[in-house]
Amino acid sequence: xxxxxxxxxxxxxxxxxxxxxxxxxxxxxxxxxxxxxxxxxxxxxxxxxxxxxxxxxxxxxxxxxxxxxxxxxxxxxxxxxxxxxxxxxxxxxxxxxxxxxxxxxxxxxxxxxxxxxxxxxxxxxxxxxxxxxxxxxxxxxxxxxxxxxxxxxxxxxxxxxxxxxxxxxxxxxxxxxxxxxxxxxxxxxxxxxxxxxxxxxxxxxxxxxxxxxxxxxxxxxxxxxxxxxxxxxxxxxxxxxxxxxxxxxxxxxxxxxxxxxxxxxxxxxxxxxxxxxxxxxxxxxxxxxxxxxxxxxxxxxxx
Amino acid sequence: xxxxxxxxxxxxxxxxxxxxxxxxxxxxxxxxxxxxxxxxxxxxxxxxxxxxxxxxxxxxxxxxxxxxxxxxxxxxxxxxxxxxxxxxxxxxxxxxxxxxxxxxxxxxxxxxxxxxxxxxxxxxxxxxxxxxxxxxxxxxxxxxxxxxxxxxxxxxxxxxxxxxxxxxxxxxxxxxxxxxxxxxxxxxxxxxxxxxxxxxxxxxxxxxxxxxxxxxxxxxxxxxxxxxxxxxxxxxxxxxxxxxxxxxxxxxxxxxxxx
Numbered sequence: 001x002x003x004x005x006x007x008x009x010x011x012x013x014x015x016x017x018x019x020x021x022x023x024x025x026x027x028x029x030x031x032x033x034x035x036x037x038x039x040x041x042x043x044x045x046x047x048x049x050x051x052x053x054x055x056x057x058x059x060x061x062x063x064x065x066x067x068x069x070x071x072x073x074x075x076x077x078x079x080x081x082x083x084x085x086x087x088x089x090x091x092x093x094x095x096x097x098x099x100x101x102x103x104x105x106x107x108x109x110x111x112x113x114x115x116x117x118x119x120x121x122x123x124x125x126x127x128x129x130x131x132x133x134x135x136x137x138x139x140x141x142x143x144x145x146x147x148x149x150x151x152x153x154x155x156x157x158x159x160x161x162x163x164x165x166x167x168x169x170x171x172x173x174x175x176x177x178x179x180x181x182x183x184x185x186x187x188x189x190x191x192x193x194x195x196x197x198x199x200x201x202x203x204x205x206x207x208x209x210x211x212x213x214x215x216x217x218x219x220x221x222x223x224x225x226x227x228x229x230x231x232x233x234x235x236x237x238x239x240x241x242x243x244x245x246x247x248x249x250x251x252x253x254x255x256x257x258x259x260x261x262x263x264x265x266x267x268x269x270x271x272x273x274x275x276x277x278x279x280x281x282x283x284x285x286x287x288x289x290x291x292x293x294x295x296x297x298x299x300x301x302x303x
Numbered sequence: 304x305x306x307x308x309x310x311x312x313x314x315x316x317x318x319x320x321x322x323x324x325x326x327x328x329x330x331x332x333x334x335x336x337x338x339x340x341x342x343x344x345x346x347x348x349x350x351x352x353x354x355x356x357x358x359x360x361x362x363x364x365x366x367x368x369x370x371x372x373x374x375x376x377x378x379x380x381x382x383x384x385x386x387x388x389x390x391x392x393x394x395x396x397x398x399x400x401x402x403x404x405x406x407x408x409x410x411x412x413x414x415x416x417x418x419x420x421x422x423x424x425x426x427x428x429x430x431x432x433x434x435x436x437x438x439x440x441x442x443x444x445x446x447x448x449x450x451x452x453x454x455x456x457x458x459x460x461x462x463x464x465x466x467x468x469x470x471x472x473x474x475x476x477x478x479x480x481x482x483x484x485x486x487x488x489x490x491x492x493x494x495x496x497x498x499x500x501x502x503x504x505x506x507x508x509x510x511x512x513x514x515x516x517x518x519x520x521x522x523x524x525x526x527x528x529x530x531x532x533x534x535x536x537x538x539x540x541x542x543x544x545x546x547x548x549x550x551x552x553x554x555x556x557x558x559x560x561x562x
Binding site for chain 2: 184
């Protein structure tokens with residue numbers, strides 16, 4: 001047998017495996033339902049889920065009745081156009097996640113930097129922050145609804161609270177753990193407060209701040225779905241919950257698929273932003289050779 | 304000769320769990336303008352503490368420290384730190400230009416100066432590289448260039464070559480001699496290597512074991528310009544050994560205390 005035709009380089013092999021194996025699982029699932037080894041009412045076949053996803057889209061449930069948009073805009077009916085989005089489960093959830101995330105993360109970063117830099121404030125606030133942090137945020141949803149009502153605001157607030165504490169804790173740690181030698185170098189070379197902040201504190205803490213942002217975006221997704229289970233008429237969480245109650249399991253699975261795609265997009269979006277903001281952390285480095293030749297060991301690239 | 308640095312009876316006491324810990328005790332030193340003074344002592348003798356007091360990063364618990372500026376506009380002193388205190392998030396160019404940027408030197412001018420020093424330390428090809436792409440020796444070259452580019456009147460060096468392997472270290476010692484002899488700035492150089500101090504310094508100050516204070520000092524008689532070749536001279540070995548005999552006592556005392 002000619003071995004060379006079986007030879008695939010390891011990258012291609014990895015890619016084939018990482019695409020091929022999930023496809024194989026889906027195929028098995030499909031077959032199992034077709035042969036009635038699995039109950040299609042509880043575990044609809046992947047093709048049925050795909051059809052459900054398509055139906056939800058074209059009926060305007062998932063993305064709203066987008067085809068009405070051109071007419072509404074032409075007629076100058078902006079509130080009507082807004083209503084189109086307000087009736088799409090995906091847009092509703094996204095709006096809640098991002099506005100809550102933004103409202104929580106920005107003060108989280110600011111207070112985190114203050115707590116990281118100032119020991120007195122840190123010691124004073126730490127017990128409070130730790131106590132609230134361990135509380136599962138969804139547990140205070142009833143309280144939030146008591147204060148902010150059952151409308152949109154309470155959903156944004158609950159996401160904001162969840163993001164705030166995660167970002168706050170990570171930023172505090174990131175700033176507190178900056179190598180003192182960097183701060184000393186800044187001081188010795190005459191950096192004023194503003195320069196310290198811009199040239200040393202923020203870039204030094206940025207990797208940890210980002211891991212806080214990543215965690216809190218993931219948590220936002222969890223929190224909003226859970227909140228929509230119990231207290232909403234729109235949103236992906238509502239779609240899943242309602243589909244379960246009416247035994248439309250295809251729609252329930254379609255909702256799950258959309259959430260999976262969202263999670264993946266969030267992660268890769270943040271990664272792209274990280275690479276842009278922190279070019280010094282890039283993994284794929286050219287191997288450099290030392291200029292003097294005396295110390296060639298250990299240069300550059302992590303192979 | 305004009306006096307550049309005058310330290311009188313400096314002490315530094317840190318609070319610690321076992322009561323106050325004295326890191327430096329009644330240390331006095333006078334450094335002339337343009338002099339290269341090496342301070343050698345066993346580890347933990349407070350020599351880095353002294354340098355941080357000189358660099359304005361620590362306040363002494365008692366005693367007096369005076370630096371005499373010649374030019375009010377130029378920076379008075381800058382530190383070349385132990386190990387890698389260059390900023391990982393800045394390119395080589397931005398690291399070297401850091402002091403100039405903090406002083407508000409216009410972008411074009413500071414880039415020119417930085418490029419100039421990057422060339423002088425042999426890193427011209429790496430101006431746009433980030434520190435993680437460099438070897439240890441190259442990183443320390445950046446650190447040295449950062450200090451020289453800022454052009455302070457006094458250079459404070461805190462074991463700048465301490466973390467390097469012996470071969471890289473030898474190369475950088477040679478480069479440091481060359482750079483310094485071209486500028487003749489006042490230098491206080493902390494090291495635990497006797498050979499390094501004899502090769503680089505005009506004068507070597509020995510410190511006692513913890514809590515550190517002045518023990519004795521040696522004038523280094525070798526003419527300049529010097530090069531690494533000096534290390535092969537018999538007089539070099541003789542002076543190094545004489546210093547070692549004095550230092551050995553202190554090192555042993557440090558070890559006894561630790562055990």
